[in-house]
Amino acid sequence: MKKSNRLGPEPWRPSGATDQSPAERVLAALTEQVGPVTTAELVAVIGLHANTVRAHLQELTEAGLVRMETVASVGRGRPAHRYSITDEGRAVPRVNDPAFAEYRGLTTAFATYLASRSDNPSDEAREIGRAWGRQLGDDAGPGRADPAGMIMQLLARLGFTPVPPPATNPGEGIALRTCPLLELAEEMPEVICQVHQGLVEGALDQAGASSVGVELLPFAEPGACRLHLRP
Numbered sequence: 001m002k003k004s005n006r007l008g009p010e011p012w013r014p015s016g017a018t019d020q021s022p023a024e025r026v027l028a029a030l031t032e033q034v035g036p037v038t039t040a041e042l043v044a045v046i047g048l049h050a051n052t053v054r055a056h057l058q059e060l061t062e063a064g065l066v067r068m069e070t071v072a073s074v075g076r077g078r079p080a081h082r083y084s085i086t087d088e089g090r091a092v093p094r095v096n097d098p099a100f101a102e103y104r105g106l107t108t109a110f111a112t113y114l115a116s117r118s119d120n121p122s123d124e125a126r127e128i129g130r131a132w133g134r135q136l137g138d139d140a141g142p143g144r145a146d147p148a149g150m151i152m153q154l155l156a157r158l159g160f161t162p163v164p165p166p167a168t169n170p171g172e173g174i175a176l177r178t179c180p181l182l183e184l185a186e187e188m189p190e191v192i193c194q195v196h197q198g199l200v201e202g203a204l205d206q207a208g209a210s211s212v213g214v215e216l217l218p219f220a221e222p223g224a225c226r227l228h229l230r231p
Contacts, residue, residue, distance in 0.1 A: 008219035009160075011182040022048055023056040027065060027089055036069060036082035057083055063163045064152060065089035088153050103132070103158055104180055111184055111191045125191040126198035133202025147209040148174070148229050154203055155227075162227070173217075173228040185218070193218040193225075200227065 010021075029045050030037070039057065043050050060066040065088050071080045110128060114121040136154060148164070152174065155162045159180030165172035179185055185192040197216040204212050213230040220226040 007222060008186070009177050009179045009182065009224055011179060022052055023059060026053055026056045027060055027085065030066060030083060030085040031090065033084070036067075036084040038080060038082055042083070059163075060089070062166075063088075063161075064149075065156070088156055100158055100180070106132075107181060107192070107195055108184060111181075111188060111195065115188045115191050121188075122190045122194045125194040126201075129195035129198025129200075130202035130205070131198075132195075133199035133204075134206040135202075136199070137203035137206025147204055147207070147212045150207055150209070151200055151203065151227075151229065155200075158199075163224075171228075173215075173226045175224040176227055177224050179225070189218055200229075204229075 025046050025048070026042065029042055037045075039050060039054050042053050042057075046053060057066060057068070061068050061083070065086055067084050067086050069082050069084075071082055111125065114124055114128075118124050152162045152164060155174075155176065159178060161177040163175040163177055165174065181192055193216060197214060200214050200216070204210055204214065211231065213228075215228040215230070217226040217228070
C-alpha cells in the first residue's frame with residue numbers, strides 16, 4: 001500500500017478507481033484470473049515492474065488476501081511461485097458491494113446528525129456501531145474459534161484494508177491501512193472512530209466472541225490506525 005508520513009490510514013478507493021495504489025492493482029488483477037498465476041504473468045497484465053509486483057504480492061500474502069503456492073521447477077533453478085486470491089481477498093469491497101454502500105451512506109448520515117444534535121455523541125455513536133456490527137455478525141458466522149480472522153474479513157469487506165500483526169509480535173495488533181470514511185473521521189473522530197470500535201464489538205458479540213476485548217487506536221501511526229483484540 002502507499003506509504004505516508006501522516007498519522008492514520010489512507011482513504012479507501014474503489015477497485016475501479018484510476019488512482020489505485022499498486023497493491024490494489026495487483027489484488028484487482030488477481031480477482032480476474034481463472035487460476036493461480038506467476039509474478040511474470042501478473043507483470044504482463046498490470047504493467048508494473050516485477051520487483052514492485054513481487055513486493056506487493058508478499059504484502060498481500062501476509063495480509064491473508066493472496067495465497068502463494070510453490071511449484072517445483074523443471075531441471076535446475078529455484079522453485080517457482082504461483083499466486084491466487086483468497087476468500088478474504090475477494091471480500092475486499094467493490095463499488096457494488098451492498099453492505100459496503102449501505103455502511104458508508106448510513107454512517108455518514110447519522111454521524112453528521114449526532115455531531116450536531118447529541119449531548120453525548122461518542123457513546124451514542126458506539127452504541128449505533130454495536131447495533132450495526134451485530135447485524136453484520138450474522139453474516140460473518142460463528143467467530144469463537146477465530147475471532148481475529150472473522151474481524152479481518154469483515155473489516156476488509158468494509159474498506160479498512162486490515163493487515164494482521166507479524167507472527168513474531170502478535171501484540172502489535174491489526175493495522176487498518178485505509179478508511180472508508182477518512183474525511184469524516186478526521187473531522188469528527190469522536191463519532192466515526194467510536195462507530196468503528198462499536199462495530200467490531202457488536203460483530204464479536206453476535207458471533208459468540210463477546211469475551212474478546214476491543215481497543216481501537218485511531219491515527220496511531222503513519223499509514224494506519226491500530227486495532228487490538230485481547231482475551
